[in-house]
Each structure stands twice: as C-alpha cells, then as structure tokens.
Amino acid sequence: MRRWTVVGAAAVVALLLLAVAFVRWGPGGGSPAAAPSPSPDPTAAPELSPAQVYEAVAPSVVVVERLGTGDRVEGTGTGVVASDTGVILTALHVVKGGGAVRVTFADGTRSAATVEDSDPANDIAALAAATLPPVLVPATIGNSGRLAVGDAVVAVGNQLGMTSSATAGVVSGLDRLAAGDDGTRLAGLIQFDAAVNPGSSGGPLVNTRGETIGIVVALANPTRAGTFIGIGFAVPIGTALGGGPGEDGPQR
16 A cells, blocks of 8 residues: 655744655545634524534545556545536545546446546646436535634545545644655645544545535654544645635636
8 A cells, every 4th residue: 555645844943844644545556824713704504513514515525536457446535526517626646647537426326537627736636527426416615714723623535445434623723734755745734633544535624514614635644654643634625626725716
C-alpha cells in the first residue's frame, strides 16, 4: 500500500514539523491564523445531531476508484456530488496517475467517470460520471468562511474500504499549511479532529446544518504509517468550487 506524506508547519513559539499523509487507500496503490468568531446568523438552519448530519449528506457521497489494467483497483477514495448537474468533487491524488476512473453512487449506481477539471494547487478534481443515478442528490453547500475553531463537524468517507463511514469532531484550526515530500504545497486548510484514514480523501467535511464546508485531502502523522492520530485537513468548499475560501463558490 503506497502512502504519501506531507509536512504541516505550525509556528507558536518554535517550529513544529509534522509528517502529513495524503489519505488514500487501494492495492498498489501551519501556520495557525487567528480568526474572529463569526456573528450568529439569525437565518441559519437549526443545528443537527451527527446522526442527522450523516443522514443529510450520505445520499451525496460516492466511492471513487482508480483502475489499472484489467479493471484492477489501484486506488480508492471518496467523492461528493456537488451540483445538480452531477459534478463530483474529490481529491486529485485519488485519481491522479492515469488509468480509468469508476464511481459508485449511494444508491449503488456504478459508472465510468472522467476528470473534467482539476486544481493541483489545492489537490481538487471535478469528475463527470457517464451514467447518473435515477435520483441525483447533490450535497448542500455551506460557507466555510463562517467557520470558527471549536465548531462541530462530521466527516463522511470510505476509510479503509468501509464505505460511507461517519466520524464526528470539531474544527481544530484554520488557514493551515501543508507540504508534501513530492513538492505539493497546500494552503488555507481547515484542520479538524474527526477521524479520517486512507480512503477518506475527497469526502465531505460537513457542519451541523448538514452543509458541506470542506473536502478532506490529508491527515497528519509523525510517522510514515499514514493513519489517523487526531489531525485531519480539508480544503474549504469555496476553494474547491473555484471561489474563495470564505465563499460558497460557483457550482460547476
């Protein structure tokens, strides 16, 4: 099982160096920034329990597989339907490296998919499926610019091959940096402590209103094991959609 590592830099008094692993799985296969607390939004939807958050987003979560010769699965990750036209957001490293891509929707619909757009600077890819399910359920998109440290979040993904797993935690930091040993550098990341593991990459990070506010791309581990020790990272949804980190972004 091939694993990737990235290094996160966080300066408080001294520089703390962390090895960060891109969370992907398959055979063969910051600097902290002070952020003001957002003002309460009187029009915001009521907060949901983790179970209700999962129920809201699960129909939008897909399994993403990168295939090799003879349709052999070489890498597995997660994606989320991000528009009513069927655009699927995932982490670019899940599908990077050539080969065919296959997606499986929550209702079991399986389809070939193509990479329609990519953003290497943020490790994001947009996929288009050849066949959509009879009932397409896009995720509700939130505003990651309203996040504050301590906000509750739920991560949903296919970690370690266990499809559509849900874990709960909080936002641990904002505007984090990460750098990979392959030269990849990511900035403006959301740090969170909901458990993610290989296979979680590309999955949605969801707030307590059931809104997707980030795309999971990495975890930190001081070893090369590539497993979770309490620090995960997500690209803000506005960035993933091509807007800004504090914007909803256009639904491509």
